[in-house]
Structure formats: C-alpha cells, structure tokens
Amino acid sequence: MSSDAGRWSPILPVVAIVSAIGLGAGGLFLGFLLTIVGGLALTLVGIEVTPSLGIVLSLVFVQGIGCAGVALAYVNLQPDIRSVVRRRLGVPIDASQFSIGARIPGLREGIVVVVGYVLAFAGALAGAFTITTYQALAGTDLETGTNQAAQIGMENPEVLLLLIPASILLIGPGEELLFRGVVQGRLREVFSPVTAIVTTSVVFAGLHWFALTGGSATGNLVSIGVLVVPSLVFGTSYEYTDNVVVPALIHGIYNATLFSLLYVYIVFG
Structure with missing residues (x-):
C-alpha cells in the first residue's frame, strides 16, 4: 500500500472515495456485461446456456476479468492515471507506486486464515440467528432475498459442486484482489485503517444487493447488513497481514462452506 503522507490535499479523500467505489462497481459491472454478451453469443451460434455453463461464464467474466482483471490493470496503469488526475485537479504529483x-x-498468516474463517462464519451465523429470532419474536417475515448463485444451486444441485472449488480458486481471489487489494488499498492511501476497512466492507456488501432475487427492500437491506460482518473480517485480515492471499483464502473457504452446506441440505436433507 502506498501513502500520500506529506502531500495531502482536501480533495484527496473525495477522489479516493469516488475512485474506490468506481473501481469496485465498475469491475463487477464489466463482468456482468461480459457475461450477458458471452451468453448471447453462445446462444446465437446454437449453444444452449445451461445453468452450469451460465455459472462458468459468470466465474470467468465477473471474478476473472471483471474483478481480477480490473484490479491488475489498475495496479499497472495507476502511475499514469494518478499523474493525469492530479494534474487536472491541481494536486501535487508524487512518484508513489500503488x-x-x-x-x-x-505460519502466522495461516493462523490468521483459520481464525478469520471462524470469525467470518460465526458472524454470519450470529446474523442469521438474530434475524430468525427477531422474526419469531415479532411474528413477522422480513422476506430476505436469495443470492442468485444459491438460487441456481437450489434448482440445480450439480452447480454447487462447481461453485465449491470455484469459491477458493476464483471467487475468493478475484473479489479480494479488487475489493481488498484495490478498493481498500486505494482508500487506505488517505484514510485510517478503520475507515478504509469499514467503507470497503459497506461498499462490498452493498453491491451484493444486485445479486439478490426476491425479498423485500427491508429484508434485503438486513441481508446486506449481515454480509458486512464477514467482509469486515476479510478487510481486517488484509490490513493486518498486507497479504491479499489471506483474505482470499478466508473468503474462498467461507463461500465453499456455505455452498457445501447448501448442497448437503438439498441432496440429503
């Protein structure tokens, strides 16, 4: 992570927030757009886009190109982008490298992975328990939405067998490169660790709104709130280790566990 210490300007926090959110949302949007285009292209040549193929397209374009691709492109292009933006804003140009x-x-980071995974999963369970308890006591249904990938998995359990390894190999690495590596790293240039971690976690969780199907606005907002908890764990682990592989493993194993439990529930439950 680079630092702008000594070259601070009042406009830098605004630029950091705008660029960080733009990079995160832009990476996902690019991936979704490419997924749609890829699906349409396959349909036009007579190839049926099955649920499994649709998931493969999503993994390649969203996590592969949209997340990892945008993150790596930003790292390489950042010096030029920084110079142009700062020159136009009249902010002093430095030679720091993102x-x-x-x-x-x-070993120490391996322990962080284990502890982080436990905390992330425990946090998600606590959030789910809190929602269930509230609904039982209040006698109401918050109508929380369902993640699109999970929905496809419930209808086609074989897709979950693809998502389990993909969580560790593609989803965790791709999303963490973009959100912890780039978004949080970009915010960290001008904000404190706590501010950068919390802001990134809220942005990351908030963008998952578009991955939910069904549910009420209130219910989906609550679901997003629960997702902030494991996201805080991902961000904290990156800040502590300065190694994006750590949150990528925590994130990947966390997702793989959820998909595994869903598969067992559907097939054997």
Missing part, C-alpha cells in the same frame, strides 16, 4: 501485497502465507 501495490497489492501478495505472497504465499507463512
């Missing part, structure tokens, strides 16, 4: 910490985790 970077994403990435390396094979050592």
Whole structure:
C-alpha cells in the first residue's frame, strides 16, 4: 500500500472515495456485461446456456476479468492515471507506486486464515440467528432475498459442486484482489485503517444487493447488513497481514462452506 503522507490535499479523500467505489462497481459491472454478451453469443451460434455453463461464464467474466482483471490493470496503469488526475485537479504529483501485497502465507498468516474463517462464519451465523429470532419474536417475515448463485444451486444441485472449488480458486481471489487489494488499498492511501476497512466492507456488501432475487427492500437491506460482518473480517485480515492471499483464502473457504452446506441440505436433507 502506498501513502500520500506529506502531500495531502482536501480533495484527496473525495477522489479516493469516488475512485474506490468506481473501481469496485465498475469491475463487477464489466463482468456482468461480459457475461450477458458471452451468453448471447453462445446462444446465437446454437449453444444452449445451461445453468452450469451460465455459472462458468459468470466465474470467468465477473471474478476473472471483471474483478481480477480490473484490479491488475489498475495496479499497472495507476502511475499514469494518478499523474493525469492530479494534474487536472491541481494536486501535487508524487512518484508513489500503488501495490497489492501478495505472497504465499507463512505460519502466522495461516493462523490468521483459520481464525478469520471462524470469525467470518460465526458472524454470519450470529446474523442469521438474530434475524430468525427477531422474526419469531415479532411474528413477522422480513422476506430476505436469495443470492442468485444459491438460487441456481437450489434448482440445480450439480452447480454447487462447481461453485465449491470455484469459491477458493476464483471467487475468493478475484473479489479480494479488487475489493481488498484495490478498493481498500486505494482508500487506505488517505484514510485510517478503520475507515478504509469499514467503507470497503459497506461498499462490498452493498453491491451484493444486485445479486439478490426476491425479498423485500427491508429484508434485503438486513441481508446486506449481515454480509458486512464477514467482509469486515476479510478487510481486517488484509490490513493486518498486507497479504491479499489471506483474505482470499478466508473468503474462498467461507463461500465453499456455505455452498457445501447448501448442497448437503438439498441432496440429503
């Protein structure tokens, strides 16, 4: 992570927030757009886009190109982008290089992965328990929406067998490169660790609104709120280790666990 210490300007926080949100939302939007175009192209040549193929397209374009691709492109293009933006805003130009910490985790970081996974999963369970308890006591249904991937998995359990390894190999790495590596890293240039982690977590969780199907506005908002908890764990682990592989593993194993439990419930429950 780079720093703008000594070259601070009142406009830098605004630029950081706008660029961070733009990068996160832009990466996902690009991936979704490419997924739709890819699906239409396959349909035009006579190939049926089955649920499994649709998931493959989504993984390749959203997590692969949209998330990881945009993140890596930003790291490489950032020096030029920074110079142009700062020159137009009249902000002093520096030679700092934006970077994403990435390396094979050592023993200490392996422990962080284990602890982070437990905390993320415990937080999600606590959130789900709180929602269930509230609904029971209040005698009401919040009508929370369902994640689109989970919905497809419930209708086609074989898709979950694809999503389980993909969570660790593509979903975790792709989304963490973009959101923790780039979005949080960009905010960290001008904000404190707590502000950067919380803001990134809210943005990350909020963008999942578009991945929900059904549910009421209130129910979906509550679902997004629950998602903030594991996202805070991802962000904290990156800040603590400065190694994006750590939150990528936590995120991937967390998602893989959810898909595994869903598969067992559908097939054996």
